[in-house]
Amino acid sequence: MIAINTREKALSKVTTLEEALKYINDGTVLMYGGFGGIGNPPTLIEGILQKGVKDLVLIGNDTAFPDVGIGRLITAGRVRKIITSHVGSNPVTGQLMHSGKLEVEFSPQGTLAERIRAGGMGLGGILTDVGIGTVAENGKQKIKINGKEYLVETALTAEVAIVHADKADPFGNLTYIRSGRNFSPLVAMAADITIAEADEIVSLGSLDPECIVTPGVYVNMVIPSQGVNWKWPWEEIKGSS
Amino acid sequence: MIAINTREKALSKVTTLEEALKYINDGTVLMYGGFGGIGNPPTLIEGILQKGVKDLVLIGNDTAFPDVGIGRLITAGRVRKIITSHVGSNPVTGQLMHSGKLEVEFSPQGTLAERIRAGGMGLGGILTDVGIGTVAENGKQKIKINGKEYLVETALTAEVAIVHADKADPFGNLTYIRSGRNFSPLVAMAADITIAEADEIVSLGSLDPECIVTPGVYVNMVIPSQGVNWKWPWEEIKGSS
Amino acid sequence: MAVGRDKRQLIAGRAAQELKNGMIVNLGIGIPTLVADYVPDGVHVVFQAENGILGYGKSPRAGEEDPFLCNAGGLPVTLTDEASYFDSTIAFGMIRRGLLDLTILGALQVSQKGDLANWIVPGKRVPGMGGAIDLAQKAKKVVAVTRHVARDGSPKILPECTYPLTTRQAVNLIITDMAVIEVTDAGLVLKEVAKEHTVDDVVRATAAPLIIPDQVEEF
Amino acid sequence: MAVGRDKRQLIAGRAAQELKNGMIVNLGIGIPTLVADYVPDGVHVVFQAENGILGYGKSPRAGEEDPFLCNAGGLPVTLTDEASYFDSTIAFGMIRRGLLDLTILGALQVSQKGDLANWIVPGKRVPGMGGAIDLAQKAKKVVAVTRHVARDGSPKILPECTYPLTTRQAVNLIITDMAVIEVTDAGLVLKEVAKEHTVDDVVRATAAPLIIPDQVEEF
Numbered sequence: 001m002i003a004i005n006t007r008e009k010a011l012s013k014v015t016t017l018e019e020a021l022k023y024i025n026d027g028t029v030l031m032y033g034g035f036g037g038i039g040n041p042p043t044l045i046e047g048i049l050q051k052g053v054k055d056l057v058l059i060g061n062d063t064a065f066p067d068v069g070i071g072r073l074i075t076a077g078r079v080r081k082i083i084t085s086h087v088g089s090n091p092v093t094g095q096l097m098h099s100g101k102l103e104v105e106f107s108p109q110g111t112l113a114e115r116i117r118a119g120g121m122g123l124g125g126i127l128t129d130v131g132i133g134t135v136a137e138n139g140k141q142k143i144k145i146n147g148k149e150y151l152v153e154t155a156l157t158a159e160v161a162i163v164h165a166d167k168a169d170p171f172g173n174l175t176y177i178r179s180g181r182n183f184s185p186l187v188a189m190a191a192d193i194t195i196a197e198a199d200e201i202v203s204l205g206s207l208d209p210e211c212i213v214t215p216g217v218y219v220n221m222v223i224p225s226q227g228v229n230w231k232w233p234w235e236e237i238k239g240s241s
Numbered sequence: 242m243i244a245i246n247t248r249e250k251a252l253s254k255v256t257t258l259e260e261a262l263k264y265i266n267d268g269t270v271l272m273y274g275g276f277g278g279i280g281n282p283p284t285l286i287e288g289i290l291q292k293g294v295k296d297l298v299l300i301g302n303d304t305a306f307p308d309v310g311i312g313r314l315i316t317a318g319r320v321r322k323i324i325t326s327h328v329g330s331n332p333v334t335g336q337l338m339h340s341g342k343l344e345v346e347f348s349p350q351g352t353l354a355e356r357i358r359a360g361g362m363g364l365g366g367i368l369t370d371v372g373i374g375t376v377a378e379n380g381k382q383k384i385k386i387n388g389k390e391y392l393v394e395t396a397l398t399a400e401v402a403i404v405h406a407d408k409a410d411p412f413g414n415l416t417y418i419r420s421g422r423n424f425s426p427l428v429a430m431a432a433d434i435t436i437a438e439a440d441e442i443v444s445l446g447s448l449d450p451e452c453i454v455t456p457g458v459y460v461n462m463v464i465p466s467q468g469v470n471w472k473w474p475w476e477e478i479k480g481s482s
Numbered sequence: 483m484a485v486g487r488d489k490r491q492l493i494a495g496r497a498a499q500e501l502k503n504g505m506i507v508n509l510g511i512g513i514p515t516l517v518a519d520y521v522p523d524g525v526h527v528v529f530q531a532e533n534g535i536l537g538y539g540k541s542p543r544a545g546e547e548d549p550f551l552c553n554a555g556g557l558p559v560t561l562t563d564e565a566s567y568f569d570s571t572i573a574f575g576m577i578r579r580g581l582l583d584l585t586i587l588g589a590l591q592v593s594q595k596g597d598l599a600n601w602i603v604p605g606k607r608v609p610g611m612g613g614a615i616d617l618a619q620k621a622k623k624v625v626a627v628t629r630h631v632a633r634d635g636s637p638k639i640l641p642e643c644t645y646p647l648t649t650r651q652a653v654n655l656i657i658t659d660m661a662v663i664e665v666t667d668a669g670l671v672l673k674e675v676a677k678e679h680t681v682d683d684v685v686r687a688t689a690a691p692l693i694i695p696d697q698v699e700e701f
Numbered sequence: 702m703a704v705g706r707d708k709r710q711l712i713a714g715r716a717a718q719e720l721k722n723g724m725i726v727n728l729g730i731g732i733p734t735l736v737a738d739y740v741p742d743g744v745h746v747v748f749q750a751e752n753g754i755l756g757y758g759k760s761p762r763a764g765e766e767d768p769f770l771c772n773a774g775g776l777p778v779t780l781t782d783e784a785s786y787f788d789s790t791i792a793f794g795m796i797r798r799g800l801l802d803l804t805i806l807g808a809l810q811v812s813q814k815g816d817l818a819n820w821i822v823p824g825k826r827v828p829g830m831g832g833a834i835d836l837a838q839k840a841k842k843v844v845a846v847t848r849h850v851a852r853d854g855s856p857k858i859l860p861e862c863t864y865p866l867t868t869r870q871a872v873n874l875i876i877t878d879m880a881v882i883e884v885t886d887a888g889l890v891l892k893e894v895a896k897e898h899t900v901d902d903v904v905r906a907t908a909a910p911l912i913i914p915d916q917v918e919e920f
Contacts, residue, residue: 010722010745011783035533035570036556038549061570062612065556088511088609089556097608109532109613110574114364117571121790122797122839123355124368124384124391130578130616133650143365143384145395150365154386171747171756171783175451177550178567182533185569189794205782210416211452212785213569215755217725217747217800232549234557251503251526252564276752276789277775279768302789303831306775329730329828330775338827350751350832351793358790362571363578363620371797371835374869412528412537412564418769419786423752426788430575446563453566454788456536458506458528458581473768475776 008204012170014222020195021047023160023221027080028053031116031156031191032060032070033163033184036089039176040069041164041197043226049076058082059116059158061109061183063090068230074102083156085109089233108136111153113186118155120189120218125154161191164225165214168198169205172219173212181213188214197225249445253411255463261436262288264401264462268321269294272357272397272432273301273311274404274425277330280417281310282405282438284467290317299323300357300399302350302424304331309471315343324397326350330474349377352394354427359396361430361459366395402432405466406455409439410446413460414453422454429455438466489659492676493627495520496701497586497657500625501527508532508577508617510587510600511555513627517586518559528564529553530582532573532613537565554613577616585621587614589628589653591643594690596653596665598626599645611648618649630658630687637689639663639670660684662701663692674699708878711895712846714739715920716805716876719844720746727751727796727836729806729819730774732846736805737778747783748772749801751792751832756784773832796835804840806833808847808872810862813909815872815884817845818864830867837868849877849906856908858882858889879903881920882911893918 021044024030034040048056049072056079063084064071071090073079081103087093096102107115114126127150131137141152163184165174174196176184188194196219262285265271275281289297290313297320304325305312312331314320322344328334337343348356355367368391372378382393404425406415415437417425429435437460490513498520501507505527509517518529519540530536531553538559542548547558576582591599598618601611618624632638639656656663661684662674671693675684677700685692709732717739720726724746728736737748738759749755750772757778761767766777795801810818817837820830837843851857858875875882880903881893890912894903896919904911 006743007745007782011747035554036552038533038552038556062610084610086610086612088607088612094608098605104608104610106610108611108615109570110578110616113570113574114362118367120798121355121794122369122799124370124386124389126359126367127365127393127396128363128578129365130619134611134615134648135646136611136615141384141386143382143393145365145382145393148365152368152384152386155368169783173783173785176567178451178548179531179533179535179552180550181567182570182573186571189798207785208452209756209780209784209786210419211449212787215785215787215791215795216783217749217755217795228549232556234547234552247524248526248563252528276773277771279752279771279775303829325829327829327831329826329831335827345827345829347829349830349834350789351797351835354789354793361579362575363580369797371838375830375834375867376865377830377834410564414564414566417786419767420750420752420754420771421769422786423789423792427790430579448566450537450561450565450567453568456566456568456572456576457564458530458536458576469768473775475766475771 008170013172013220014170014201017043017047017223020221020223021051023193024048024053026053027055028160029057029158031158031161031187032058033182033187034064034069035061035182037064037069039164039180039182039184040064041162042228043197044162044195045069045072046229048073054078055080059156060084061112062086063093065089065233066092068232085112113183115153115156116183116186116190119157120186123155125152128153156190158191159193161187161194163188163196165196165198167200167202167207168196168222169202169207170222171204172196172216172222173207174214174219175207175211176213185214188218193220194218195221197223199225249411254413254461255411255442258284258288258464261462261464262292264434265289265294267294268296269401270298270399272399272402272428273299274423274428275305275310276302276423278305278310280405280421280423280425281305282403283469284438285403285436286310286313287470289314295319296321300397301325302353303327304334306330306474307333309473326353354424356394356397357424357427357431360398361427364396366393369394397431399432400434402428402435404429404437406437406439408441408443408448409437409463410443410448411463412445413437413457413463414448415455415460416448416452417454426455429459434461435459436462438464440466489629490516493657493659496662497625497627498522500584501525505583506530506581508582508585508621510614512588514586514588515553515555515557530576532570534568534570534573535565537562574616577620580620580622582621584623584625585617586625586627587618589626589638591638591640591645592626592653592656593643594641594670596651597643598648598652599643600648602646604645614648618652623654624652625655625657626653627657630660637687640689660687669693671695672698674701676701708848709735712876712878715881716844716846717741719803720744724802725749725800727801727804727840729833731807733805733807734772734774734776749795751789753787753789753792754784756781793835796839799839799841801840803842803844804836805844805846806837808845808857810857810859810864811845811872811875812862813860813889815870816862817867817871818862819867821865823864833867837871842873843871844874844876845872846876849879856906859908879906888912890914891917893920895920
């Protein structure tokens with residue numbers, strides 16, 4: 001048992017919110033897991049708000065809802081630019097975009113997912129025919145393979161990635177929460193520093209190696225999650241319809 | 242319970258080896274899971290040998306050992322061409338290659354994995370700098386992104402893929418066996434027809450949706466495995482050294 | 483953009499008739515989401531959500547929602563027995579590889595050639611293309627569901643779309659609160675008309691030319 | 702290509718001294734595989750295998766082998782507590798992204814610039830490059846382990862490799878049964894000599910010029 005505890009200590013990345021927030025500062029390029037708010041890490045987002053960080057460059061699937069998840073950073077005016085696929089659920093994003101206060105760059109959703117993964121995999125990018133013949137092809141290199149045309153979609157990386165895990169062990173092995181997985185394992189691979197907040201931090205050796213979604217090598221810091229601190233839109237609609 | 246059984250029946254892909262072998266014929270382009278034989282599907286390989294199929298075009302990581310796994314097809318002279326990354330563990334492959342009886346095309350291992358995945362993902366290919374400055378770049382298109390040079394590595398697909406699963410449910414959801422995972426989930430996505438042999442076929446609903454590695458949509462046929470019918474090289478070395 | 487509850491349910495119910503045994507089906511945000519609650523008895527389809535679920539079913543009962551089990555529109559769903567979770571690259575890998583038998587998508591505009599516009603109202607609403615380009619370009623069958631006319635009464639089924647396109651020649655079938663229209667090489671064919679309307683109503687509310695067969699069903 | 706058991710163990714044992722706490726380490730096929738059994742007490746490293754394991758340990762005891770738990774060389778291993786399994790794209794994603802602190806690889810030839818040749822003997826042995834190109838090009842530190850000379854006595858540490866290269870300027874340290882040699886911008890520096898040999902022995906067995914510091918350690 002002493003040997004195990006020694007190894008757990010030697011490999012541990014468990015730290016505090018305060019320590020983790022040292023890596024997220026004005027202007028940081030920040031990737032986040034989550035889809036419609038589910039998988040956005042609540043404790044880290046609250047921490048970023050409290051710390052007063054601004055001018056963030058975000059990369060992630062969507063901007064959730066105005067008072068939910070990553071949307072809270074948009075609403076609070078902390079974001080300078082975002083690379084995303086869909087902002088329809090958050091009208092504040094659209095307003096800031098139209099008033100010139102927020103730069104928004106769109107990718108088709110599957111392409112965005114692959115661009116982030118490519119960054120995480122150390123690839124230069126991927127070739128896809130999705131979006132050919134639409135505005136999604138504007139400004140992109142094209143290449144022909146066996147006579148068929150593909151867009152060159154370049155890899156995306158970030159300085160920091162934040163994710164909401166279900167369980168984490170001290171080495172940073174992660175599992176996610178049902179549909180909270182979505183972009184999380186992708187952004188976890190694509191940043192220089194990956195911070196996971198976990199609903200449960202378990203001892204080394206207690207996760208099933210067959211079921212780990214993000215291997216610990218990708219994770220730099222693990223902090224405990226305080227849990228979701230917002231109301232989901234469907235909770236508010238309930239009873240009112 | 243009647244409802245569940247009806248659904249299980251409606252979605253079931255469980256079939257026989259005989260039925261599965263109808264899709265593997267002379268000249269078939271065949272991908273296989275496995276690494277050093279571990280993950281090569283024993284029952285399907287035995288079936289291919291028994292059926293007398295020849296002139297196969299194989300795509301997979303390596304050629305195992307002469308009497309192990311996919312190596313048995315090489316040794317029996319059933320393969321016309323192979324796209325692979327490493328044949329060092331199977332001297333028969335090298336002999337057939339030098340005598341002009343087997344065409345061998347090499348990719349760096351990580352690049353081969355990505356090319357197969359790209360095929361499975363419906364991508365045209367990926368961009369990588371691995372192999373630049375070596376023979377691995379011969380004959381390949383290059384592209385520059387922000388001044389940095391990448392090789393264009395094209396997607397690979399196949400007519401049929403065969404994998405060895407641990408558990409399968411009737412819909413074709415799969416888990417694999419420890420280090421038997423390797424290329425298996427990649428080839429399972431990249432073929433027109435994917436056939437899984439499983440050590441255990443479990444009822445619909447009994448696999449944990451968080452731990453399924455290959456979603457059933459990728460699998461066309463599930464058959465029961467007879468288990469490994471070869472000796473591993475380390476078993477033969479044991480005691481003799 | 484809200485349409486009356488009855489019209490939304492009408493459209494969703496009719497769209498659900500397109501579901502056939504064994505199909506892998508993706509439902510877009512909005513009206514398409516409702517289709518999961520209208521699967522005909524005895525029909526077994528597998529719903530895929532691009533946030534990483536293959537195998538979800540009806541909406542949960544009030545009070546039984548799981549906040550971490552939602553469809554791509556952010557609404558709670560339930561799982562079916564064949565369910566698996568995966569990341570968004572796998573979700574879109576399935577789509578891009580052509581494994582979706584059917585996608586049912588909302589539409590801002592549809593042209594007579596089946597061009598689909600559903601991601602931006604220039605100068606006004608910019609939701610972003612989300613997964614619509616991937617889905618519309620790659621699914622084996624694309625059904626567009628929409629109110630027949632826009633809120634201001636202007637037609638949404640047009641000779642040419644005026645909004646930026648999601649995908650060219652993508653839509654196979656249009657289902658609205660007034661009609662079911664098939665996109666064919668010859669043009670738009672009126673297949674069915676809602677009980678509350680006549681063929682003439684539909685023709686007047688449609689800017690694109692319609693081919694009217696001898697037999698037009700009612701729904 | 703077999704070297705005597707003692708020499709193999711000697712090389713593996715010395716290579717294990719390069720392991721530092723917390724490192725992520727990949728071991729190539731052959732002699733490098735043996736390093737997992739020589740991790741110094743109190744040093745905690747995480748071994749990665751390109752067939753999809755992060756976190757394996759020593760060889761199992763005879764009779765306790767798991768045929769489905771092997772390293773990339775096909776030899777049975779045991780798991781450590783931080784272990785996870787993944788597919789080969791993830792295994793090589795880690796490598797390509799530069800997350801491997803150290804890789805220990807076998808070598809056919811190493812040049813004085815650190816060029817590595819280890820995948821083909823033209824006209825004779827064609828194992829294929831496997832994962833060596835990925836590893837040699839992307840790991841933060843590359844240690845080449847090899848017999849100092851080939852079976853026919855010819856040197857393997859050369860001014861230029863004559864076999865096709867795996868990667869240019871990849872190797873940082875060469876560990877053989879005779880010596881430990883560092884690859885520096887100034888050239889090859891002899892750091893250590895095996896007990897059984899003298900500096901002169903090493904110089905004679907090395908075709909590339911060696912820089913001999915005042916102090917050469919023994920190992």
